[in-house]
Amino acid sequence: MPTAKASASFLFFPRFAKPMAWTCLAAFACLNAAAQVKSGGDLPTVTISAKANPDPVEKSYRKMINGMDLFDKERGVLSPNGSLRFKLLPRRLDTDLNRIEMEVIGTTVDFPVPIAPDQTFTLARHQKAYDENAQVSPNRRAQSMTWRTEIKTPGLPPGTRRLGDLRLECRVGMEAGLISNRSNIVGRMVKALLDTPAYCDRQVPLYLFFAERPLFSVVLVAGPRREILTIDMLYAAASDDPKLKDELPYCDCEVLVDRTYVLPLGDRSWPDDTRVEFEYMDDV
Template structure:
């Protein structure tokens, strides 16, 4: 009796493995890369305010518990991830990356979003320690607003209102309330140009001196309150070359070193 050949058993072909790309989910306080590039563009347009200065961005602590040691920063998109080098003062230069622009990437730190605040850092060379140049501060404000750096969320900050919605309005208005920070707790601030000098009033120190404890958590100055001040960047009577001088608390007579 003839043997019939065994019937071939079909071998199942495995389905191709699907590659799933999980996009980066942005924290509300992480910064838009596109907006930060808009800040770079503003710096180039208004560079005449600080012609000898370059632009860096800087991370600052927002909460008392923020540990700035080991902070890392990157540009993060759906596929792109670009590490950013931080200097000792936690400042950095933002590079241009076309892929990050296309992916609407974010600039992300390895910390809780609400534990940090951000500012532009524009410093003309040759200034004495404990001083700033007013034109640098004017440009910092314009860059900071266009870049979307400030994350205050209380109505007490008037520039959040619809009436002050652009960098030109915020930085050119006495109600703009753009906060600057010193490196150490500040006792007093004086503006000088030539023979003219003016000590800034208390209302221009410590976030205006009017923040209740319940409001402090809405301000990105909350751990930097003693280092915060407003500058007369809105006053055309002070030229860009005016110098802002700081008297620090630890330099005051009787201060403990």
């Protein structure tokens, strides 16, 4: 069992250093290097928004609908009783997720997207918006928030999730293109390699899940088998090392590090009905 002191310190563990470098941290270093070389040949992307937001954070409506299609296709195996919603999460301490307004905006079509008080929403299917590759556009600046899928089976005990639901969350999230921080050419190359549902079949893919509250421990339970996740699977392998702190803003876990965990999604010795149990910092 990890100690509260270790958890609160967000220690960095070597076993995650190498895979993290290929999926996140190496890209961060390349971002910093690329920022020093300015090219005059690239034209800025122009985004039209009803709110005239000069620095929007938006996602592809088409890709999110494709994620919904994948959910419908695979739910019978991974999450027979689960339901899909999309969820908005903060990336900055000063991000206000209350009273967000969001629209789907295409060339000739636009319509509002209602957001629930828990910052979740669903998307209506609209063929013209799909054909026009419309954007799902909230009135928040880029790098101020991030997106995830939320797939939940009803009736689970409080403080628990179902592993099959989370496996499908990863697959739908990748298909929907919800992961942030892919702004430069290196990032786009990484995106092309990793942002597919197949990435979630790796033994321990570095797909970051976020718990409801700061975590003390996460436990997998399948029948008599019970296993506490090692601490290097928590807190996004973050550290109080100043160099790593400089890189943290490039991760969409920036203000959610103490809620972050990864899971052995590709380890099929854990069945889909495995319970993922959370012990929170305020429980101990």
